[in-house]
Amino acid sequence: MSEIPKGTAEGRVSHWQLQHIVGQLREARDDWRTRNRRVSGEHGGRELPSRAAMGEILEALAGALFPMRLGPVDLREESEDFYVGHTLDVALNALLAQTRLELRYVAHQQGQSIEGIDQRALELIQDLALALPGIRRLLDTDVLAAYQGDPAARSVDEVLLCYPGILAIIHHRLAHHLYRAGLPLLARISAEIAHSATGIDIHPGAQIGPSFFIDHGTGVVIGETAIIGERVRIYQAVTLGAKRFPADENGNLHKGECRHPIVEDDVVIYAGATILGRITIGKGSTIGGNVWLTRSVPAGSNLTQANLLHNDDGTQK
Incomplete structure (x- = not known):
């Protein structure tokens, strides 16, 4: 290993105990690689x-x-x-x-x-x-x-x-x-x-049709298995996410399951709406701002906070 210089390019003495710190960082890397059974990259290069x-x-x-x-x-x-x-x-x-x-x-x-x-x-x-x-x-x-x-x-x-x-x-x-x-x-x-x-934040696995428009955009989240049709428009802080994360008996999450919404053609989703789970938003629907949605809605729906129906326990019908 090359010697770590004790001074700077201008000849000043370093105040940072670099020999000691570099050695400890090397030990931390080696420990992590050993625990995770990592091997070095080809010819010791980038992996x-x-x-x-x-x-x-x-x-x-x-x-x-x-x-x-x-x-x-x-x-x-x-x-x-x-x-x-x-x-x-x-x-x-x-x-x-x-x-x-x-x-x-x-x-x-x-x-x-x-x-x-x-x-x-x-x-x-x-x-x-x-x-x-x-x-x-x-x-x-x-x-x-x-x-x-x-x-x-x-x-x-x-x-x-x-x-x-x-x-x-x-x-x-x-x-x-x-x-x-x-x-x-x-x-x-x-x-x-x-x-x-x-x-x-758009996961690269999400399927998005043509003529897609995100207006403003900050805070938008689109999950891996989301499917978005044609001519869909969404606004800032919209989430197309998962409702739950199933795990096996050891607590390990199941990978690859379809867990995000399907948004059909010509849907508009306004700012702050949260749409969770493998549900379908029917063609031509409008989802109002700040709506929390965990059930499918038919084509042509117009949902706002005011017109959503709820059960006695507060869950959506």
């Missing part, structure tokens, strides 16, 4: 994908999808194709490296062979590359829905540049593809980058 690298990749992919809006400030239309091609080449190669890391990590964790992983990673990123035109067209419907759904929006360009819901859905469309491709860690990192930037 897991990088959040920082994924941030750069996502920014580059967004620029390639919308070059004259989210690309470089000095980009001109005559060089658009060159920029898109170059940016995609760099971003997809970087994503390929992150994909290899996730696939190798999973293989090591499960005691599987890493033979064929590099080819598998290449095929997955090739599939994503071919899907990008379709993702762009899908995002166009989201941008248009935001413009048409908000009277304050002056142009689709303003929506694309300024609206947090659009940034969140750009990340989600890309993350959802990664999730379905069998790259849940890269997908989750992508979603959490958008969550940090916007306050909108």
